[in-house]
Amino acid sequence: MKEVNIDELERKFQEKIDNEIKIEPKDWMPDEYRKTLIRQISQHAHSEIVGQLPEGNWVTRAPNLRRKAVLLAKIQDEAGHGLYLYSAAETLGADREETIDDLHSGKAKYSSIFNYPSLTWADMGMIGWLVDGAAIMNQVPLCRCSYGPYARAMVRVCKEESFHQRQGYEIVTKLATGTPEQKEMAQESLNRWWWPALMMFGPSDADSKHTAQSMKWKIKRHTNDELRQQFVDVTVPQAELIGLTVPDPDLKWNEETGHYDFGDINWDEFWQVVSGNGPCNKERVEARRKAKEDGMWVREAANAYAEKRAKRKAS
């Protein structure tokens, strides 16, 4: 049997990456490439699913039928994004049940942002405008990710994220240009969501353990800090346009660099939330665990029906 030369396989693999040739499920790939993609894609999927919870809290309290319909459509989109991404993880050999159990056991991460409470209707606007706005920043480059199924899933996801971001900014604009109480509600919400939204992009490049390798493998096309900076540069003018103040006294346009300088992120808070000690971590994971238990009868019925059909076909 011919000796498999791993070095040669790795060289050819990196050559494909360098030549922008997509890696497909049946292609040879380094174990570490597979592992880091399963890690990132499954946690991305968990973020989409858990991300529905803060918004679900406001479906019955939306101010009118139109807002309720738009919010329901967005939440439904997020569920679809999650299923897309769980399927992308399965193309790498991830087992769906195990992946979901990892979320429920606390072993797997999901985006820190979803561990903050949604306290007012303005938060629905902030989540759309800031959270989906940040997600778009980070997901558009993923459309050019070296792994084919992930890149293709992102193309579909990003189209829907744009709608999510626009509807959020519309909610916030309405409030910011409404009565003094509505404007105050929007400003109070921005004060709470601004810094956690910057944390979505991950630790600083100096503290990111995966960025260097993910850039070499073209899983990432930009670093965490580059995307965070892009988000600040785009979002600050949007806040100013509707008369809201970004809660950062160090925020200042820098003519020299052509970017906004901004204050220090509270990384202690970030790592506290990432390690499970955020305001809503327990509640979020418990809600997902309960959803699985409550839905068990549907799975059992579907499996029983599938087995019966298979038996009838075989007989």
Ligand code: 3HC
């Ligand atoms: N929340 C929770 N954990 C985070 C995090 C965050 N905001 N940022 C980083 N981390 C974790 C990483 O997962 C990693 O831990 P791990 O090794 O146990 O997985 C550790 O912190 C070190 O961070 P790195 O920057 O080195 O890790 P990555 O290279 O994976 O970068 C990332 C982190 C930028 C989030 C990257 O994983 C990524 O781009 N993921 C895909 C996009 C995504 O998941 N976005 C989350 C929001 S999805 C969303 O908002 C959908 C919208 O429709 C609502």
